[in-house]
Amino acid sequence: MANVLSMYRTVKRLGIPDSQIILMLSDDVSCNSRNLFPGAVFNNKDHMLDLYGESVEVDYRGYEVTVENFIRLLTDRWDEDHPKSKRLLTNENSNIFIYMTGHGGADFLKFQDAEEIASLDIANAFHQMYEKKRYNEIFFMIDTCQANTMYSKFYSPNILACGSSEFEESSYSHHSDVELGVAVIDRFTYYSLEFLENIKDKTSNLTMKDLFDYLTFDKVHSHTGVRTDLFKRNVSDVLITDFFGNVQEIIPDLSDSDGNNIKHGINDEEDYYIEKTVLDLAIEASGNSSDVLEENKTNTLVLKENDINKYLHNTIKSGHDAANSKGEGPITWWKTLASTTNGVIFTTLCFILYKFVIVTEPKN
Amino acid sequence: MSLLEKLHRRAANSGLITKAITSLPKLSKLFTIVGILWLCVYLPAEGNFRNTYFSENALMPNQAYSYFRETEWNIVRGYRSEITKIINDTDIRNTVVSDWLNDIVGVKTAIHHNSRYGDTLYGILNAQRGDGTEAMVLAAPWQNSEGDLNTSGVSVAIALLRFFSRWPVWSKNIILVLSDNSNVALRNWVEAYHTSLDLTGGSIEASIVLDYPGTSDYIDFIELYYTGLNGDLPNLDLVNVAVSVIEHEGLKVSLNGIKNFQARDFQARLETLLLGVEKMALAGVGEPIMGHECFSGWRIQSVTVKAKGDKGPADVTTFGRIVEASFRSVNNLLEKFHQSFFFYILLAPKWFISIASYLPAAIFISISYALASLNAIVNNEFSSLPMSSTHNIQALLLLGCCLIFTFVLSRGFSLVICNRGNEHTYNALMTSVLLGSQLFLSNLKSLTKLIIKPELGYRLKCFAYLFFSVVLTSLLVLNFSLSYVISILAFPMTLLVSSNSILKNKVFLIISNPFISTFIATSLIKNTLQWNIFCQLVEAWKDLGCFTWFVICIGWYTPWLMVALSDCNETLNKIEHKSNINKQE
Amino acid sequence: MCNRYQKLSRRLVCITLILLYCFIGIPLWYKLTTVYRAQLPTQYIKSLHENKHQDIHMVIPVYLNFSTYKFPDLDKAVQAQTDSVISNIENGWDVNWSLQLQNVNQNNLNYTTDFYKDKYVVQLILDDFVGCSVPYDGKDTIVFYNEESILSNDLPFFIAQSLMEHTFKLEYNLLRKGAQNGNKNGDSNIAIEYSPQVHISLSVLTGKGYPVSWEIEDILNEYFTPFRKFISPVVNLTVDTEIIYYNDLNLNKLHNSIGNFTHDPIIEDLSAIIDLSELTGKNNYYANEKSVLNLAIVFPEHDLPHSLFKNGSPVTHENDTFAVSSFLVPQWGSLIINEHALPSNPVKLSKAYLKPIIYKFSNEIFQLLGLSDFKESLSTPMLTIDSFKRITTIYSNLDKSVDTLRSLVDMTEELPQMAIPKQVADDVMEALDLRLEIVGFLNNPNDETDELIWDIALRKSNELVDICEHAFFHKDMMQQNFVPQEHKIAVYLPLLGPISVVCFGGLIKSLKEKSLCDGNEADSEETKKEK
Numbered sequence A: 001m002a003n004v005l006s007m008y009r010t011v012k013r014l015g016i017p018d019s020q021i022i023l024m025l026s027d028d029v030s031c032n033s034r035n036l037f038p039g040a041v042f043n044n045k046d047h048m049l050d051l052y053g054e055s056v057e058v059d060y061r062g063y064e065v066t067v068e069n070f071i072r073l074l075t076d077r078w079d080e081d082h083p084k085s086k087r088l089l090t091n092e093n094s095n096i097f098i099y100m101t102g103h104g105g106a107d108f109l110k111f112q113d114a115e116e117i118a119s120l121d122i123a124n125a126f127h128q129m130y131e132k133k134r135y136n137e138i139f140f141m142i143d144t145c146q147a148n149t150m151y152s153k154f155y156s157p158n159i160l161a162c163g164s165s166e167f168e169e170s171s172y173s174h175h176s177d178v179e180l181g182v183a184v185i186d187r188f189t190y191y192s193l194e195f196l197e198n199i200k201d202k203t204s205n206l207t208m209k210d211l212f213d214y215l216t217f218d219k220v221h222s223h224t225g226v227r228t229d230l231f232k233r234n235v236s237d238v239l240i241t242d243f244f245g246n247v248q249e250i251i252p253d254l255s256d257s258d259g260n261n262i263k264h265g266i267n268d269e270e271d272y273y274i275e276k277t278v279l280d281l282a283i284e285a286s287g288n289s290s291d292v293l294e295e296n297k298t299n300t301l302v303l304k305e306n307d308i309n310k311y312l313h314n315t316i317k318s319g320h321d322a323a324n325s326k327g328e329g330p331i332t333w334w335k336t337l338a339s340t341t342n343g344v345i346f347t348t349l350c351f352i353l354y355k356f357v358i359v360t361e362p363k364n
Numbered sequence B: 001m002s003l004l005e006k007l008h009r010r011a012a013n014s015g016l017i018t019k020a021i022t023s024l025p026k027l028s029k030l031f032t033i034v035g036i037l038w039l040c041v042y043l044p045a046e047g048n049f050r051n052t053y054f055s056e057n058a059l060m061p062n063q064a065y066s067y068f069r070e071t072e073w074n075i076v077r078g079y080r081s082e083i084t085k086i087i088n089d090t091d092i093r094n095t096v097v098s099d100w101l102n103d104i105v106g107v108k109t110a111i112h113h114n115s116r117y118g119d120t121l122y123g124i125l126n127a128q129r130g131d132g133t134e135a136m137v138l139a140a141p142w143q144n145s146e147g148d149l150n151t152s153g154v155s156v157a158i159a160l161l162r163f164f165s166r167w168p169v170w171s172k173n174i175i176l177v178l179s180d181n182s183n184v185a186l187r188n189w190v191e192a193y194h195t196s197l198d199l200t201g202g203s204i205e206a207s208i209v210l211d212y213p214g215t216s217d218y219i220d221f222i223e224l225y226y227t228g229l230n231g232d233l234p235n236l237d238l239v240n241v242a243v244s245v246i247e248h249e250g251l252k253v254s255l256n257g258i259k260n261f262q263a264r265d266f267q268a269r270l271e272t273l274l275l276g277v278e279k280m281a282l283a284g285v286g287e288p289i290m291g292h293e294c295f296s297g298w299r300i301q302s303v304t305v306k307a308k309g310d311k312g313p314a315d316v317t318t319f320g321r322i323v324e325a326s327f328r329s330v331n332n333l334l335e336k337f338h339q340s341f342f343f344y345i346l347l348a349p350k351w352f353i354s355i356a357s358y359l360p361a362a363i364f365i366s367i368s369y370a371l372a373s374l375n376a377i378v379n380n381e382f383s384s385l386p387m388s389s390t391h392n393i394q395a396l397l398l399l400g401c402c403l404i405f406t407f408v409l410s411r412g413f414s415l416v417i418c419n420r421g422n423e424h425t426y427n428a429l430m431t432s433v434l435l436g437s438q439l440f441l442s443n444l445k446s447l448t449k450l451i452i453k454p455e456l457g458y459r460l461k462c463f464a465y466l467f468f469s470v471v472l473t474s475l476l477v478l479n480f481s482l483s484y485v486i487s488i489l490a491f492p493m494t495l496l497v498s499s500n501s502i503l504k505n506k507v508f509l510i511i512s513n514p515f516i517s518t519f520i521a522t523s524l525i526k527n528t529l530q531w532n533i534f535c536q537l538v539e540a541w542k543d544l545g546c547f548t549w550f551v552i553c554i555g556w557y558t559p560w561l562m563v564a565l566s567d568c569n570e571t572l573n574k575i576e577h578k579s580n581i582n583k584q585e
Numbered sequence C: 001m002c003n004r005y006q007k008l009s010r011r012l013v014c015i016t017l018i019l020l021y022c023f024i025g026i027p028l029w030y031k032l033t034t035v036y037r038a039q040l041p042t043q044y045i046k047s048l049h050e051n052k053h054q055d056i057h058m059v060i061p062v063y064l065n066f067s068t069y070k071f072p073d074l075d076k077a078v079q080a081q082t083d084s085v086i087s088n089i090e091n092g093w094d095v096n097w098s099l100q101l102q103n104v105n106q107n108n109l110n111y112t113t114d115f116y117k118d119k120y121v122v123q124l125i126l127d128d129f130v131g132c133s134v135p136y137d138g139k140d141t142i143v144f145y146n147e148e149s150i151l152s153n154d155l156p157f158f159i160a161q162s163l164m165e166h167t168f169k170l171e172y173n174l175l176r177k178g179a180q181n182g183n184k185n186g187d188s189n190i191a192i193e194y195s196p197q198v199h200i201s202l203s204v205l206t207g208k209g210y211p212v213s214w215e216i217e218d219i220l221n222e223y224f225t226p227f228r229k230f231i232s233p234v235v236n237l238t239v240d241t242e243i244i245y246y247n248d249l250n251l252n253k254l255h256n257s258i259g260n261f262t263h264d265p266i267i268e269d270l271s272a273i274i275d276l277s278e279l280t281g282k283n284n285y286y287a288n289e290k291s292v293l294n295l296a297i298v299f300p301e302h303d304l305p306h307s308l309f310k311n312g313s314p315v316t317h318e319n320d321t322f323a324v325s326s327f328l329v330p331q332w333g334s335l336i337i338n339e340h341a342l343p344s345n346p347v348k349l350s351k352a353y354l355k356p357i358i359y360k361f362s363n364e365i366f367q368l369l370g371l372s373d374f375k376e377s378l379s380t381p382m383l384t385i386d387s388f389k390r391i392t393t394i395y396s397n398l399d400k401s402v403d404t405l406r407s408l409v410d411m412t413e414e415l416p417q418m419a420i421p422k423q424v425a426d427d428v429m430e431a432l433d434l435r436l437e438i439v440g441f442l443n444n445p446n447d448e449t450d451e452l453i454w455d456i457a458l459r460k461s462n463e464l465v466d467i468c469e470h471a472f473f474h475k476d477m478m479q480q481n482f483v484p485q486e487h488k489i490a491v492y493l494p495l496l497g498p499i500s501v502v503c504f505g506g507l508i509k510s511l512k513e514k515s516l517c518d519g520n521e522a523d524s525e526e527t528k529k530e531k
Helices: A001-015 A067-075 A119-129 A146-152 A186-199 A207-212 A238-242 A269-286 A291-318 A330-338 B002-014 B015-020 B024-044 B072-085 B093-103 B149-164 B184-195 B237-249 B268-279 B318-333 B355-378 B389-416 B424-442 B443-446 B454-478 B481-489 B491-495 B503-509 B514-525 B533-543 B546-568 B568-585 C005-031 C042-050 C074-087 C147-151 C155-165 C167-178 C216-230 C267-273 C278-283 C353-369 C381-414 C422-443 C450-472 C485-530
Strands: A095-101 A108-111 A113-118 A136-142 A159-163 A173-177 A183-188 A225-227 B107-112 B120-125 B134-139 B173-178 B203-210 B223-224 B252-254 B299-307 B344-347 B352-356 C057-068 C096-104 C120-126 C130-135 C140-147 C197-206 C210-214 C236-245 C289-298 C313-317 C320-329 C333-338 C346-347
Touching: A001 A095, A001 A183, A001 A186, A067 A113, A067 A119, A067 A238, A067 B355, A113 A173, A119 C381, A136 A146, A136 A186, A136 A238, A146 A159, A159 B015, A173 A186, A183 B120, A186 A207, A186 A291, A186 B481, A207 A238, B002 C005, B015 B024, B024 B268, B024 B355, B072 B093, B072 B149, B072 B318, B093 B107, B093 B120, B093 B173, B093 B252, B107 B184, B120 B149, B120 B184, B134 B149, B149 B173, B149 B203, B173 C346, B184 B491, B203 B318, B223 B443, B237 B252, B237 B299, B237 B318, B252 B268, B252 C140, B268 B344, B299 B318, B318 C005, B352 B355, B352 C005, B355 B454, B355 B481, B355 B491, B389 B454, B389 B533, B389 B546, B389 C155, B424 B443, B424 B503, B424 B514, B424 B533, B424 B546, B424 C120, B454 B491, B454 B546, B481 B491, B491 B503, B491 B546, B491 C320, B503 B514, B503 B546, B514 B533, B514 B546, B533 B546, C005 C320, C042 C381, C057 C074, C057 C381, C057 C422, C074 C096, C096 C333, C120 C278, C130 C155, C140 C155, C147 C155, C155 C167, C167 C381, C197 C210, C197 C278, C210 C236, C216 C236, C216 C353, C289 C353, C289 C422, C320 C353, C333 C353, C381 C422, C381 C450, C422 C450
Parallel strands: A095 A136, A136 A159, B134 B173, B134 B203, B203 B299, B223 B252, C057 C096, C057 C120, C120 C140, C197 C236, C197 C289, C210 C346, C289 C333
Antiparallel strands: A108 A113, A159 A225, A173 A183, B107 B120, B120 B173, B223 B299, B344 B352, C130 C140, C313 C320, C320 C333
16 A cells, blocks of 8 residues: 555655546555554655655545446446546546556456456456547556566557566565564565656656666566557657646747737727627627626727728738748747646556555565 | 276276275275375375465564563563462462453453352453454463463463553454463363353454463473364464464474474474374373363464473563564454464474375275275175175164164263262272273173174174274364374274184284273373373363263274174184085085 | 167157257357347448548538629629639548528528528628628628729639638638648647536635635626627536635745745746646536636735746736736636735725636637637637537537447447447437438528527537447446356356266167167067077
């Protein structure tokens, strides 16, 4: 559970809001009577950071964390009355980050002691998402034993996957806490988080390739794997913040030839009329009459008679290249394209964990 | 079908079947020998045993740091000095200690009164944040199995309870039990807990019995006892937890009190194995009851931890840490122990043999009995008797009668004869009476001139062996050791054939008699004549619920009686028959 | 021993058992264990997906109105011109779209009657120059021509030009660029995806706790409600307002701890710092509306550096001048940031302050909904709305529905273990019928109520999208890999294996009996004969 909560914290720190995160936990650890520090979950034995402290929003907890619910979540097949906050509301412009951890094996991952999810199930779910254009790109990260088998069956495009250990190899935990009596974090997740801590804010330029290079065998003690054949971009071009962070693009209203600013006061009639058109039209159409309206009407009538010449010249001149107006900014467009991390990106985390999972011995 | 027919024809053609039939007695002896060798030679050899491992991953022993250290030592000393003063006074010791326990925050105490077995004081520490439906027991009898006063054991136990009460990690309740002794008193408490006590703490998952006599501060090594009554063993995971925790503290483990517990060679393994088998066979009977046997029968996993020595590398707080670490491990469980083995034999603290490996030993022997029974049907001139002949029915009737007789005998013995407690001379008298009667029965024919028909004789033998084989097979899984030992001791029964001399037969009969052979066997093991043995058996049944007595009486004695009866005619008839043949020719 | 009767009855029993096995057992088992998959019109949907617009011939009637001269055959000339302009487009959008020119005076209806109120009319006005104009408050196109243009016969071309490039600018651009080169707004990521229900959330945020109020209700009633009515044919807007204290969207991070600035913040810093999560989080509460647009007026906790407000506009409020800067956040809404924090005495935001904001915001709503391009001024809103209706109907809704159906069909083919409930098949058939109905509307707009045809088409196409989504996301269509084939064998073999072996073995034995029996009979007969 500390694995998942650490990732959750990192992702939130880099800007993804809770409304765009789906957290699935068995959630029976922090208030368990065996926890020497009730209400707290630590990922390091120095207990510096309490992951369960503030504002952890768990969407699926306890018995709701099942294979069926996970697949329903991915493919969005719910009852009508399933709340929106528990659904994956993504569209074709969303990048999704999926992180799974727990006990696993060859082509399966254990859910809560009672069930398993097969790699083929996830692959099929991803394909359904692809058919319905529910994602732009998916980054799938998995930290279990024999994790690389889990992504071996994917067949839909635009999926980047990363696992912590090969077939017939175990993933190891990093260290254990003697006060609690359990191991608190796994090596793969620990080093991933160490790398992500280097990203101080959302404007970082570190790429996915840097992350994959950082996770070496010496550190992780198992062979991590990356699957890039389904992914169209080059891994060294993909920014970390494409998946882990959320940068809201803001377009300022700078003045242009039309003077589209907020002007307060009724001084500049000439420029004023343009902002007023739509609303006035609406007001006219609705037949409301008020003092203000009269004023507006007067303005517009004045306009029609006096300035139509100027307007005509504009239209004739601009007749043939109206479609090509780019206005403000090559800069703006480039920014839009270069960092697809604008508000279009929804990033989602799915976390599944089984209670006292992590042991210093290899887990299998 | 045709395949089988082909094989059958082939076998018949080559005379294999007739060969097999004629060599049945040899086969049966062979099987017995294989069974014995399997256990004694094959199993302890390299490669036939495995390292112990933890099946339940949630246990995670030694992952948490144990804090029962120097700070608690003084408290232990304090308790110990106080207890030394009151331990001999059976009237007040329970009330004094219950006062102390009541002072510990969170502990509720009660005393279970029993006029026959003594009062038992117990206290329940409710888990602060747990749900209180399960419990772990820490038992420290006032008097240990050897009759010594368990001073340090009790003081460590009380100090531990006080220590535990200040930790919020418990998900199960902790029950401290101070019973008068480690056998009947504790057993009685356990029974009462499950039936009639008012103050209870949920179902008991596991229990550890502390045995630490004396007032020394230091320990040399630890003896670990785990064999329960009636073949009940604790889950291997609990034993593994105990071993792992003890070794982590730097102490050595001696299983079942074996002397050379450091050695790991074939000899040592064989000794450990045989000691384990002996302890299991004789559990509750003649062996001192260590305390953990009292928990058998209620699915409670329990072990006894006994501290030995007074000079060694560890101190009394180590003893406490053993308990603390074990409890922390068991505390992690959400379910009862179910993952690891319930049937195993330990060859060393870290080596074990699972049932799949050792069961063939007993199976071979019980097959040998079945073969003997087959032999009794086919290898004589009466093999073509139909199934519904009168002799068969007579044999069956006699089987029934013997059963009833043995049953009555066993109950009668237990209710009437062995009622006088532990009076030695009386017991010795009873034993000798019993043994004498067996000798008498062995000589039935010559003493009573009872003659039976030869066919009946063979049928009796057949049913006897078959019955015995069935009894052994059913007992195999439950109590492997008992079944194995009985089958070996009773083997001479099958050697009774009409071609032997009369003396040989008599000798075989005598040494395969249940009572005589039990007497001889236990005397050899203990190196003294065990005049008490039968009363001990009976008391084990009455006080502890150990059913060895009934197995011996009903399971073993019945076939023996039938064989003894069948012996009544053989030789005479055979000589006559021979003489008839001689006459004819 | 070879009683014929016994043998016959044995035979009969065996055969009956085997027949039971085959004719009742196997069909029953098959029926009970197969997954229910309703039939879907796979081929039809696939062919529909291949050429989505094959049956759409959109025709838009345009009327020519003459004032001075009458040109009886001008309509045919202009028709020829528009057709040629359209046909000259290469690699464009493949929708069959055309204008239908008619003269106004047909049917003897005058220009001023209600018939032409909502229709596209071209006014031809004689003047001394050639030009055209499209006023903002109507759908008319005014074309000025002079004598020379009549003589040089440029007029039809000119009329066609004005129609294509001004009146139907949106659609013409789309035709030229082609649907695959971006959406109707040309690569802009500002607009949200079209949805008929959109929620507007207006909020005032202040970093400190000093009380603030605003006259928003009056403003909304006066200005926004008519606006909502105005665009109600296209999108239905619901509104809510709120005031949030102690939250300035993280703008206070622009200061370092001492209160001075580390460097002059620029606009790019704002992107990195601002935290809209509090407002975005509310989006989940609106169950009916798929999208939410926000207007946030923020008063920071401390005064912000002036460098951010270089381009802002001054506001006078009670003799206090401070600057306001407005930002458009793509796919989210509009952000109005004030330079100064609120004073400690309670402040009421007057209508004078709010009115321009609302005006600006309504423009931006047009951009956020995708009704206009980013930098284009909204000069012809009514035409834009009309074009938008048609484009949305076809492009967003019809195409999307066909895509959804195609995905559904592909999915059912790729996952053969998945159940297809009857509900899904019903929905699909209903969707296909609805689609044909909509296409009919698009192809025949010449009904009495012409204007509302596009509204009806849009409304029905929204329904169509809903039905298709409902069919695709049916909650019973789950495929899970829990029962691989090996498991099935493991289940069936112990059950059926022994029984089958016994049955078939018995049958074979009884069949063989005949030969044995005859053989025996023959033998016994022989022996009889011998004896």
